Amino acid sequence: STFSAAISACGQNCEWEKALYVFDVMALGKVKSDTIVFNAAVSACEKAGDWKKALHCVRVMTESKVEADTITFNALLSACEKAGAWEKALQYFNKMAKVGV
Numbered sequence: 257s258t259f260s261a262a263i264s265a266c267g268q269n270c271e272w273e274k275a276l277y278v279f280d281v282m283a284l285g286k287v288k289s290d291t292i293v294f295n296a297a298v299s300a301c302e303k304a305g306d307w308k309k310a311l312h313c314v315r316v317m318t319e320s321k322v323e324a325d326t327i328t329f330n331a332l333l334s335a336c337e338k339a340g341a342w343e344k345a346l347q348y349f350n351k352m353a354k355v356g357v
Contacts, residue, residue: 263296275300276309289320295327302331305338329357 263275275297283289294317301310310332317324329352336345 263293263300276313283316289317289322291317291322291325291328294320294322295325295331298328298331298335302335302338305335307332307335307339307341307344310335311344324355324357326357 262278294313297313298310298317301307301313314324314328314332317328329348332348333345336342336348
């Protein structure tokens with residue numbers, strides 16, 4: 257979608273705040289998000305090394321009943337790794353196994 261492309265472009269250019277802004281605009285406008293859009297948002301947070309914002313995106317994803325996939329968890333784990341949050345990375349790695357990713 258256009259939204260996922262915009263989020264990805266912002267994330268790839270280290271403009272994660274703009275990526276999350278686009279993500280928030282989607283939510284406010286009641287635009288239905290899919291796994292690709294959420295993955296773009298989580299990846300933008302990962303590039304910034306912000307595991308808390310990445311986790312927030314994953315939580316919103318779960319609340320929206322959008323299924324997380326390998327890309328989602330890899331980006332979340334990478335965000336944790338970049339921030340030195342290895343305990344969180346291990347926690348989400350274990351969650352991956354529980355949900356069958």
